[in-house]
Amino acid sequence: MGSAFRSASFAMVIAIVLASCGGSTPAASTAPSATSAATTAASAAPAASGKYDEAAAEKQLYDAAVNAGEKEVNLYSSINEQEAGPLLEIWAKEFPKIKANFIRASETALVSRVLTEAQGHKPNFDVLETTTSQLVADAGLALKYFPPSAGLIPAELKDPKGYWFSIYTNWCVVEFNTTKMKKTDITSYQDFLKPQFKGQIVLDSTEYDWYAGMIHEYGQDKADALIKQIRDTNGITLINGHGTMNDDISSGQFAVTLTQYVNQAERSKRQKAPVDWLAIQPVTVITSGKVIVDKDAPHPNAAKLMADFLASTSAQKYLASRGRQITRSDVPQEPPGLLDGLKTWTAPVLTPSENQALAKKFKALFQ
Amino acid sequence: MAAIGLAWRGVVRRRHAVRITPEGVLLGAAALLIAYLVLVPVGFLILSSFRRYELAGSIKLIFTLDNYRSAYLSPHLLSVLGNTFQYAVGGMLLAVALGAALAWIVERTNTPLRTLVTFGAAATYLLPGVLVTLAWVTLANPRIGSLNQIVRSFLPLPGTSGPFDVNSILGMVWVFGAHMYPIAYLIMSAAFASMDPALEEASELSGASILRTLRRVTLGVSRPAVLSAGLILFVRGVESLEVPLIIGVPANIPILTTEIYSDAQTVQPPEPGISAAFGILLLAVAVIGVYFYQRATNRARAFATITGKAYRPRRLDLGRWRWVAMAAVLLFLVVSFVLPILSIVWVSLFRFVTQPSIAALPGLTLTNYHYVLTYPAIVNAFQNSLVNSVLAASIVVVLTALVAWIVLRTRIPGRGALDWLAFAPIGIPATIIGISVLLTYLTLPFPLYGTLLIVTIAHVTIFLPYGMRLASDALLRVHPELEEAAYVSGASWASSYRRVLMPLLVPGFVAAWITIVGLSFRELSATIFLASADTRFISVVMYTTWADGNTTAAAAVGVVLLAVVLVLALGAWLIGRRFRIAE
Numbered sequence: 001m002g003s004a005f006r007s008a009s010f011a012m013v014i015a016i017v018l019a020s021c022g023g024s025t026p027a028a029s030t031a032p033s034a035t036s037a038a039t040t041a042a043s044a045a046p047a048a049s050g051k052y053d054e055a056a057a058e059k060q061l062y063d064a065a066v067n068a069g070e071k072e073v074n075l076y077s078s079i080n081e082q083e084a085g086p087l088l089e090i091w092a093k094e095f096p097k098i099k100a101n102f103i104r105a106s107e108t109a110l111v112s113r114v115l116t117e118a119q120g121h122k123p124n125f126d127v128l129e130t131t132t133s134q135l136v137a138d139a140g141l142a143l144k145y146f147p148p149s150a151g152l153i154p155a156e157l158k159d160p161k162g163y164w165f166s167i168y169t170n171w172c173v174v175e176f177n178t179t180k181m182k183k184t185d186i187t188s189y190q191d192f193l194k195p196q197f198k199g200q201i202v203l204d205s206t207e208y209d210w211y212a213g214m215i216h217e218y219g220q221d222k223a224d225a226l227i228k229q230i231r232d233t234n235g236i237t238l239i240n241g242h243g244t245m246n247d248d249i250s251s252g253q254f255a256v257t258l259t260q261y262v263n264q265a266e267r268s269k270r271q272k273a274p275v276d277w278l279a280i281q282p283v284t285v286i287t288s289g290k291v292i293v294d295k296d297a298p299h300p301n302a303a304k305l306m307a308d309f310l311a312s313t314s315a316q317k318y319l320a321s322r323g324r325q326i327t328r329s330d331v332p333q334e335p336p337g338l339l340d341g342l343k344t345w346t347a348p349v350l351t352p353s354e355n356q357a358l359a360k361k362f363k364a365l366f367q
Numbered sequence: 368m369a370a371i372g373l374a375w376r377g378v379v380r381r382r383h384a385v386r387i388t389p390e391g392v393l394l395g396a397a398a399l400l401i402a403y404l405v406l407v408p409v410g411f412l413i414l415s416s417f418r419r420y421e422l423a424g425s426i427k428l429i430f431t432l433d434n435y436r437s438a439y440l441s442p443h444l445l446s447v448l449g450n451t452f453q454y455a456v457g458g459m460l461l462a463v464a465l466g467a468a469l470a471w472i473v474e475r476t477n478t479p480l481r482t483l484v485t486f487g488a489a490a491t492y493l494l495p496g497v498l499v500t501l502a503w504v505t506l507a508n509p510r511i512g513s514l515n516q517i518v519r520s521f522l523p524l525p526g527t528s529g530p531f532d533v534n535s536i537l538g539m540v541w542v543f544g545a546h547m548y549p550i551a552y553l554i555m556s557a558a559f560a561s562m563d564p565a566l567e568e569a570s571e572l573s574g575a576s577i578l579r580t581l582r583r584v585t586l587g588v589s590r591p592a593v594l595s596a597g598l599i600l601f602v603r604g605v606e607s608l609e610v611p612l613i614i615g616v617p618a619n620i621p622i623l624t625t626e627i628y629s630d631a632q633t634v635q636p637p638e639p640g641i642s643a644a645f646g647i648l649l650l651a652v653a654v655i656g657v658y659f660y661q662r663a664t665n666r667a668r669a670f671a672t673i674t675g676k677a678y679r680p681r682r683l684d685l686g687r688w689r690w691v692a693m694a695a696v697l698l699f700l701v702v703s704f705v706l707p708i709l710s711i712v713w714v715s716l717f718r719f720v721t722q723p724s725i726a727a728l729p730g731l732t733l734t735n736y737h738y739v740l741t742y743p744a745i746v747n748a749f750q751n752s753l754v755n756s757v758l759a760a761s762i763v764v765v766l767t768a769l770v771a772w773i774v775l776r777t778r779i780p781g782r783g784a785l786d787w788l789a790f791a792p793i794g795i796p797a798t799i800i801g802i803s804v805l806l807t808y809l810t811l812p813f814p815l816y817g818t819l820l821i822v823t824i825a826h827v828t829i830f831l832p833y834g835m836r837l838a839s840d841a842l843l844r845v846h847p848e849l850e851e852a853a854y855v856s857g858a859s860w861a862s863s864y865r866r867v868l869m870p871l872l873v874p875g876f877v878a879a880w881i882t883i884v885g886l887s888f889r890e891l892s893a894t895i896f897l898a899s900a901d902t903r904f905i906s907v908v909m910y911t912t913w914a915d916g917n918t919t920a921a922a923a924v925g926v927v928l929l930a931v932v933l934v935l936a937l938g939a940w941l942i943g944r945r946f947r948i949a950e
Contacts, residue, residue: 080915101900108637120809135636138422243916247720273719
């Protein structure tokens, strides 16, 4: 045992030497630089819908950032790693003199981090992109800013006060394993009562927005009665995480989700997993991917440029290619017409107390 | 206060005279450093538990008891507590039993192939908890789990599911115990490795059987180590999240952590206060645990197995039973390590999660490995994790080696409180430690934010308890007479520590070091707050990859990580043998 312990220590020493020889040293903190004195070029007001010169607008901001000495921009985002890599490569090609520092974490961790940094009076993020960015706006940390392309984003996907805008949305659909059921097996929620789905239905344990959509469509009592009936007849297994639900459907552990984000289902489908999805009308839309610019951004021009970039044609096309449902009306979904003909209802942004009340009712259905 | 007193008074105290000595300053500095590292997050924990955000155009923190209501006034609190207790106690008992049994086989018997246990334990330990849990779901899902399918193909069992069901309290206990036993193994191995066989020989000469000797003598004398392992594993069970989230939630077995996690996700903005309110309970458990540990081990000399009398470690000859022991060990390694790793490797070879079957083979691909090996962030994350974990483990071992000496070898008032202080972080949720460290170094004029060092500071704080328990156990095994003999011969404190004590404490220190390196690699909750774009960590990269729904890519990250560390360990072992590093 003694030699094994020593061996392990030896291994770690070797590893340290190898790591030190091969790797980069941890960089210094991207400490907030002095606020640029240069005025920003882009307008802060929403642009009129329709025409504007995207490339010219971006160049103006890019030049302003470079002239102000802004060599990097800090993007806090919950976009997944595999999506962010190529997206930031597009940024690097278009804006080679400004390095994008990507800090990825969950929505909860990102907002906590931003609020903590604000309490320490050291704002570090330039742009925040996550599903709950509006909370940071509520904390008075956001700049009132829309990119020039904002006119091409539907009004319900933007903050009426002008602090955030969405770059993609999540749509609630039904994901199913194609070896266990056919698309025509379900056309309404009543079809979940069929005997073939006994023990085969899953639902995310925090699906509050979808539940709000059910209440909007059916009314509180009828929505609750329907969900309870499905629960009592065939059982509903709660799973934590849409990604895990997707795994369970792909692997065949379960046959069908009561609801799922369409980009999860599309991603697996494009990877040739035995999954598909269908929409039960009306489709609840969960707004997601809200972008805000820090009002005390360490790199103010680069921050606006990043916000513009996330809503730009190139970024939106890329996100669409990854199965995301983008928000700009002039950039087609992929494949085109993916969501055509679907009646939608956009879940509103709730106050904290409204959200808690909704969550309490949802949890009560399964206790 | 005791730490300050120590720093000023020094260790050597002559009658009616006080001298400040170098060792006194060193020991005092160590105690003060621990006090600083721990008191800040403890204070933050208490404050946070009574505060919530109010965001109305600015950030306000309001006083409230809502965090405690959310954490403890669930309508099903009793059943939640009951589940939590069953899971934590069951997991702890299983992990300690497995760890102690394996440690005894490896250190005290002549079982063949016992070295494999060390590698198996180390490898199991390094596997990320999320992947191990998912692996067991794949293996032991009652309907379609691979293990069940294999067993059912050989045995004519009734029904259409089982015989194994991971979606149960027993399943959760197994997954926790089979993954966490290496902590108990490392602690018990250090204890058994330095044990004088005379005690066991005396027991055998008196007619006791091997098992009776093991139970009454070997484990009796190793009581501090058993208690340390039990305490650490019980607290880890109570604060465990991965197994309850991935298995407990779908199985409708609510545990305290999943209820709190669910509440924390529900409340907007996200409230660290709820985690803090839960942390108060953990802190209470830690305090009570240390109190009972101190009571159980206050007769330090009773547990000293290394004395002035020379001895040679002796292995028990099990006779024919050594082959049974070997078979049991191999079977356990296959079940606890080989099966999960095969499951993880299988998952990593597909674009989407696929149950093992012949029909699935055409879908095999190396896409995930191509992603892992070419994604620059992953290489950077691995390097940072390695440097950070080695640094954190080294600092903890040095600090706790000094502080354990203060607690066990001096009569300074308040030394018991120092022991508690060093153990307290085990009761503080890592999220709280992360946030408190972040806030501290945003406020203090030290340019640490965004660097590797700020993460190291958080990890040192989080893993102090492990170092403290193992350092204490190691020191308890050494009889004070050895140091007394050195002092009487004129040796200074430093000389006595370095030349007499250190060589005897090395097994315990190495056990602590390895334990902390492994835990540091896997640490996520605090790291996620402190990582920056240039200082990324493998635990965060892997977790976020999994959370994004890319389970197959996360599996590939886990396999590559494990392969690299195992290759390094094997290389070091071969080099060690080549240069004949003696036992």
